[in-house]
Amino acid sequence: MRTHCLGLVLGAEDDWPRAFEALTSRLGEFEWRGERHVLDVNRVTYEPFDLRYKPRYALVLDRVGWWYLLPREWLKKVALMDDVYLLNNPFTFQAMEKHSAYCAMMRLGLKVPETWLIPHKQPPWNERFPTTAARYNQAFDLAEVGERVGFPLFLKPFDGGQWRGVVRAKNAEELRRRYDESGEQLMHVQAAIHGFDVFARSLSIGAETMVMFFDPDKPIHDRYQVRHNFLNAEQGDEVVTISKVVNAFFRWEFNSCESLIRGDDVCPIDYANASPDVALTSLHYYFPWAMCALVRWCAFCVAQGRRMRIDVDSRPWFEIGDREDLSYEEKLREYRRLADEHFDADAYAEFRAGPMAHVDEYAHEWFTSDDFDRVLVETVRATFPAHEHEQFVAHYRGLLRSWADDAATSRSPAP
Numbered sequence: 568m569r570t571h572c573l574g575l576v577l578g579a580e581d582d583w584p585r586a587f588e589a590l591t592s593r594l595g596e597f598e599w600r601g602e603r604h605v606l607d608v609n610r611v612t613y614e615p616f617d618l619r620y621k622p623r624y625a626l627v628l629d630r631v632g633w634w635y636l637l638p639r640e641w642l643k644k645v646a647l648m649d650d651v652y653l654l655n656n657p658f659t660f661q662a663m664e665k666h667s668a669y670c671a672m673m674r675l676g677l678k679v680p681e682t683w684l685i686p687h688k689q690p691p692w693n694e695r696f697p698t699t700a701a702r703y704n705q706a707f708d709l710a711e712v713g714e715r716v717g718f719p720l721f722l723k724p725f726d727g728g729q730w731r732g733v734v735r736a737k738n739a740e741e742l743r744r745r746y747d748e749s750g751e752q753l754m755h756v757q758a759a760i761h762g763f764d765v766f767a768r769s770l771s772i773g774a775e776t777m778v779m780f781f782d783p784d785k786p787i788h789d790r791y792q793v794r795h796n797f798l799n800a801e802q803g804d805e806v807v808t809i810s811k812v813v814n815a816f817f818r819w820e821f822n823s824c825e826s827l828i829r830g831d832d833v834c835p836i837d838y839a840n841a842s843p844d845v846a847l848t849s850l851h852y853y854f855p856w857a858m859c860a861l862v863r864w865c866a867f868c869v870a871q872g873r874r875m876r877i878d879v880d881s882r883p884w885f886e887i888g889d890r891e892d893l894s895y896e897e898k899l900r901e902y903r904r905l906a907d908e909h910f911d912a913d914a915y916a917e918f919r920a921g922p923m924a925h926v927d928e929y930a931h932e933w934f935t936s937d938d939f940d941r942v943l944v945e946t947v948r949a950t951f952p953a954h955e956h957e958q959f960v961a962h963y964r965g966l967l968r969s970w971a972d973d974a975a976t977s978r979s980p981a982p
């Protein structure tokens with residue numbers, strides 16, 4: 568029997584870790600390719616550490632390394648020295664933030680909207696900077712950049728996240744005002760996908776991807792909407808392929824991808840999220856799927872002995888992307904092949920149908936239990952003001968009940 572120690576690197580959240588712990592403990596022992604395995608889940612805590620110490624973890628799920636240096640540098644140590652498997656790669660997330668992710672996917676030919684990078688309004692202070700700027704920074708006409716990108720447009724930080732500093736400008740005057748407000752942030756100017764038909768947000772966990780209907784104008788509890796068949800088969804497949812391509816290219820395994828669909832075009836606008844939102848209060852109906860996928864993918868990585876790759880191998884992707892004889896659709900097919908290979912899609916399908924076949928049953932049992940109801944109530948209390956508790960407890964109970972009914976009749980969405 569092989570015991571695999573899984574570490575959770577957490578912040579203030581308590582909803583999904585409790586779900587993950589409950590489901591892995593119900594999973595118990597499982598068999599894969601002639602060996603028995605069991606997962607031992609622990610929350611990671613910090614203390615001073617010797618860089619040469621040996622951690623006990625086989626795999627770590629990180630949620631805060633993007634923001635906090637101590638866990639991030641601990642993650643780098645355990646990945647570099649001890650072959651601990653990380654679902655997301657702190658090295659590439661640091662180096663390949665939104666801007667680099669746009670560049671790489673533009674080179675692959677994805678329909679990222681027209682995007683420019685513009686100099687800081689307020690450059691970082693450094694006593695040599697005024698001389699450097701006087702010598703090398705060209706004066707520029709912001710209105711002209713706006714015209715070339717096209718209005719309406721979005722002004723957003725090059726390394727964005729959580730809608731911080733994202734603003735819309737409909738004309739040159741508004742662009743100038745918004746730029747003045749951007750202060751020390753380095754900004755992109757990006758053409759708005761105006762009048763899109765669908766905003767699809769896909770959450771990928773390893774080889775699984777769930778595409779959800781998203782409404783950014785709604786309050787947070789209502790952004791993910793429970794809708795089925797909101798894309799036709801080709802569009803759905805294209806959104807899934809784009810998500811898998813992004814993740815396989817950067818070797819990220821826990822990430823969300825936002826795509827705007829307008830007519831026949833699928834335009835990815837945001838797809839470098841080191842800590843994708845998996846809060847119960849955001850995902851509601853889709854939360855059980857996300858938890859099951861996390862359990863399945865983590866179990867697969869350790870049982871299969873999957874090795875984490877720290878580097879990004881852009882070459883095979885660019886070789887396809889640079890070919891002039893291939894259409895967009897042909898390139899996507901080639902990328903999908905690389906992505907499926909990267910995620911070991913066939914072995915994972917076998918693993919899911921074999922030793923993981925009962926995860927959905929355990930999930931149904933747990934998500935309809937009093938134990939889960941306590942998590943739901945406590946999460947609502949921690950998220951919303953007191954006068955809204957009653958309303959939102961009822962709201963989320965209803966959504967989870969509808970998931971349970973759909974799952975019982977196998978109507979819950981298949982990734």
Ligand SMILES: Nc1ncnc2c1ncn2[C@@H]1O[C@H](COP(=O)(O)OP(=O)(O)O)[C@@H](O)[C@H]1O
Pocket residue numbers: 680721723727728729730731733757758759760761783825827836837
């Ligand atoms: N090019 C665009 N076209 C239309 N809407 C956009 C565009 N860029 C951003 N948005 C809107 O702004 C929101 C935040 O921008 P996004 O790039 O996702 O930043 P963040 O990384 O902070 O989430 C998006 O969810 C979307 O609603």
Ligand SMILES: [Mg+2]
Pocket residue numbers: 729730825837
């Ligand atoms: Mg976003």
